[in-house]
Amino acid sequence: MEAPGPTSGTGAPPGRPLAFGDRLATAVDARCSQLVLGLDPDPMRLWPSALEPQHGVGSEPAAPDAVPAERAARAVVRHSALVIDAVGTACVAVKLQLACFERLGAAGWAALAEVAAHARDAGLLVLADGKRGDIGVSAAAYAQALLASTPTPYGEVAGLGADAVTANPLLGAETLVPLIDAARSRGAGIFVLVRTSNPGAADVQAQALAAGGDVSDRLADMVATLGADGTGGSGLSDVGAVVGATAPGRLAALRARMPAAVLLLPGVGAQGGRVEDLAPAFAPGRAGGLVAVSRGLVGAHERLGGTPADAARAEAERLRALAWSLV
């Protein structure tokens, strides 16, 4: 698998890749979309046509006597390719939930690389959503796995080649630096968890601090500081933030603390968030906010009827147009 290797554009100094914010802004403009397709495939809830090996989309069928992990991984690749083919033109990126691939073991990790390649072929940026966070030396290993490559005595081992990763800041700013360095040197980005979309997010993130503000405010300030040196000509930084669409009341205040950050906004649809409430995210421009939708697209037929592909396509186009209209 070859890493994407973003090439230098007109705005970048010689030898440096185009900054992530500029790459993203260009892609958003070109595709007229801020929509991110979230792929978190559950082997028991794949689109029915993904279970038919003769469909042939995305990968070779696994032999009928292959082990369950191999057969399930093949089906996950087919499903993901079908979804990408259905809604990709309405999106600017895919967000791959690493947990859903890891649970199929080595076969799942191979499937992850195949799905990333299929997304790239469809012109989409690839966000690896693993929410990794570890001490420096381990964070550097995650950077090798997802963004860069790993030197070995037998030659370099390419990583996933993601255009961006999600990262957990609980271990402090110092532990995000290896991810940022690896991302910045190749025109990729990171999205730091600041205010997540789940019901229990307030448990820790909304704890009021003695010094003022709450934990998520503190994390937002960390994002702004870490991203200061990674802002491209678009005005957008390569250190972004995850801010759940389920907490729209916090969005304007967090945006004010992180004026240059791209906000990755999950939680629309199944989790209750509404695109209409996300306008503050787009203050620095349309690429300032990315609306991530997973089950709301892949499971659209369960609410809207029709084939999975047709329902997903219609819902993606509706959400794309809605977000685009907010600026």
Add this chain to the structure above:
Amino acid sequence: MEAPGPTSGTGAPPGRPLAFGDRLATAVDARCSQLVLGLDPDPMRLWPSALEPQHGVGSEPAAPDAVPAERAARAVVRHSALVIDAVGTACVAVKLQLACFERLGAAGWAALAEVAAHARDAGLLVLADGKRGDIGVSAAAYAQALLASTPTPYGEVAGLGADAVTANPLLGAETLVPLIDAARSRGAGIFVLVRTSNPGAADVQAQALAAGGDVSDRLADMVATLGADGTGGSGLSDVGAVVGATAPGRLAALRARMPAAVLLLPGVGAQGGRVEDLAPAFAPGRAGGLVAVSRGLVGAHERLGGTPADAARAEAERLRALAWSLV
């Protein structure tokens, strides 16, 4: 790969596995050790004999024309097996740093399963150190990957079968529950990050809260609450905590907030922590604290001289005896 499937012991109700705390206490007693071997293999810093395929420990050699990832993964398995064979008798568990396997892609994930199996064969508990933390549905997928198994239309896919996992609590208590449920139902445990061992840990974890205490105190209270229903006859819970050996000044206070938690204590050696300072961890008994050492064992020959195996064995025995003497 078969999950370990801890069998019911005398202390467990019929049909329920022995609680993690009891399994751990039994293992600590049987091995006279609270030492955890941390394995975070860097392909460029493996023990020299791991690069010689003819050694034959741990796995088949990869063919000379295999891709770099396959060859590096074979060497990582051999290295890990050599280290386990050298120091395993002085330890009660291994802690596998998932980042170091992930960076070799699918081959690395296969290597992870092989190393876990080798550790189990050596009588060691297996801790999967991935520090995962995600919204509920994704946390459940990580639980399937590391602790349980995944249903698919082609049959059940076994996970790694770890005896315990590390978890990141930034997304709140609700998101730890799927991991705890999966662990508890099979006699496994989880270790929640409370105060990590890295220099930047204070950035977020030591922020003073308006309600009193700091973020790590709040996380410790969360651990105590989540673990209340998971305490076995040993008095130890299946919800433990990661508390860095590099912050000994915090250890007694955090122990007081989590009287039944097993404390996983990384940071001894290379990171500056000292076993001598860890006595408060062992207040509930010897299995109340697990001393995790990675580079301090695997790289012992760099400081002490001799062969890597002899130096690691001597250092492991020294640290084992030192920790054992603290109660």
